[in-house]
Amino acid sequence: MNKYSALGKGFGLLINSRNEFMRGIFRVIKDLWSKNEVTKKYNLPKGLPAVDLLELFPHFNETITHYSYLDGTSKAIDIAFIKQMIKSKKDVSYIEFGSWRGESLINIYKDTKECYSVTLSKQQMQEFGFSQDSINASNFFTDKLDSIQRIQQNSQTFDFKDLKGKFDVVFVDADHEYPGVKIDTANAYTLLKDENSVIIWHDYGKSYETYNWPVIHGILDGMPKETHKHIYKVNNTICAIYTKQSVKAKYPTPHLPDKLFTVSIKGEKI
Numbered sequence: 001m002n003k004y005s006a007l008g009k010g011f012g013l014l015i016n017s018r019n020e021f022m023r024g025i026f027r028v029i030k031d032l033w034s035k036n037e038v039t040k041k042y043n044l045p046k047g048l049p050a051v052d053l054l055e056l057f058p059h060f061n062e063t064i065t066h067y068s069y070l071d072g073t074s075k076a077i078d079i080a081f082i083k084q085m086i087k088s089k090k091d092v093s094y095i096e097f098g099s100w101r102g103e104s105l106i107n108i109y110k111d112t113k114e115c116y117s118v119t120l121s122k123q124q125m126q127e128f129g130f131s132q133d134s135i136n137a138s139n140f141f142t143d144k145l146d147s148i149q150r151i152q153q154n155s156q157t158f159d160f161k162d163l164k165g166k167f168d169v170v171f172v173d174a175d176h177e178y179p180g181v182k183i184d185t186a187n188a189y190t191l192l193k194d195e196n197s198v199i200i201w202h203d204y205g206k207s208y209e210t211y212n213w214p215v216i217h218g219i220l221d222g223m224p225k226e227t228h229k230h231i232y233k234v235n236n237t238i239c240a241i242y243t244k245q246s247v248k249a250k251y252p253t254p255h256l257p258d259k260l261f262t263v264s265i266k267g268e269k270i
Contacts, residue, residue, distance in 0.1 A: 034178055034213035042220055042228065047211045048204075048240060049249035050233040054259060056247065057084045066106045066141050072134075073103045074173065074202055077261075078237050082200060086111045086169055093167045095191060097155040097184050098174030100134075102142030109148055116163070117142070119174070121152035156183045160191060167191045173202035181218025189223055195244050204233055204240035209254055216240075236261075 039045040054060055062080035067073075074082075086092050086108050095116040099105055102117075109115040120128065125135045142148055151158065155174045170188040174180060181201075188199050201219055206212045219240060220228060231242045232249050236259070252258070 030178070031213045034217035035211075038213060038217050038220060044216075044220075046251055047213075047216055048231055048233045050235045050252055051241070051247045051249045052258075053081065053234060053236050056234070056241075056243075056245070057088065060084060064107045067103060068101065070101075072100060075238060078202060078239050079104050079107050081234060081237050081239060082169070082171060083108050083111065085198065085200065089168050089196070092169055093193065094169045094171070095163070095167045096171040096173065097188070098172070099139070099142070101137050101140040102145075104171065104173070105148060106141040106145065109145060114149065115147065116149040116151065116167075118151045118153060118155045118158060120154060124152070124154060155187065156180055158187075160187050164190045165193055168193055168197050170197070170199045171202070172199060176203045176212065176215055178214040178218045178221075181215050182222040185219050185222025189227070189242075198245075199242040201240045203238060205238040208236065208238060212238075 035045075038047070060080075062083055064076055064079045064083065067076055067079070082104060086094060091113040092111065093114045093116075094108065094112045095118065096105060097118050099117040099119040105115065105117055120138075122135050122138055125138060139150075170191050172181070172184050172188050174184055185199070185201070192199070201215065203212050203215050204219070219231065223231065223242065227242060230244050231240060232247065233240050235252055
């Protein structure tokens with residue numbers, strides 16, 4: 001196939017898949033706009049400085065269960081990180097924005113004093129146009145857990161006034177577009193109990209070493225400016241954290257390992 005016939009076939013594919021092509025272009029534009037805003041407004045062209053996972057937890061050692069290895073969930077290391085954060089505190093009040101199947105909830109609820117979930121109801125998911133398969137999977141792991149306080153609402157429109165100042169750990173994992181992250185972040189900040197409380201955001205990165213600029217943009221615009229010095233990427237995860245714990249943060253060298261993890265995987269039919 002010569003280059004002209006290859007170009008012809010390529011244009012033909014673009015025409016036949018123009019909706020998917022336009023969605024891809026729109027995603028690129030949103031990423032570039034958010035990166036430009038973060039650079040211009042906050043002088044962070046490389047995103048947030050990173051705190052090492054072992055700086056937060058020098059003896060990091062965790063086991064998670066009920067993990068699907070399917071799309072739409074946190075990475076295993078992210079859930080282990082949240083679990084370690086909760087176990088490092090006493091009598092923890094925890095709230096999560098966006099739970100879907102409930103893989104993080106089922107791993108951490110036993111280590112909390114009280115556990116809340118704010119996530120769309122199945123009816124709301126239907127109204128938002130989610131696939132029926134996605135709706136069927138909602139609350140898959142948590143349907144029978146009575147100890148979880150379920151608030152089946154859109155976290156962007158729910159009135160949190162009765163929950164303000166209540167939580168030690170807030171996990172934000174709902175909408176990952178800039179407007180939604182900004183709203184969820186502003187709400188999350190009002191829920192913190194005290195100076196030792198933390199916010200953890202999921203999908204700060206698209207992968208371990210790439211940035212999700214609309215999420216970074218939403219975090220920074222949603223949090224008060226004076227808090228920005230306490231917001232970090234967490235290395236070896238795709239999470240960010242707001243913490244007033246004294247930590248050392250830096251920009252790591254890309255692709256160069258500075259720690260090793262031991263992983264054990266066991267599967268069983270359900």
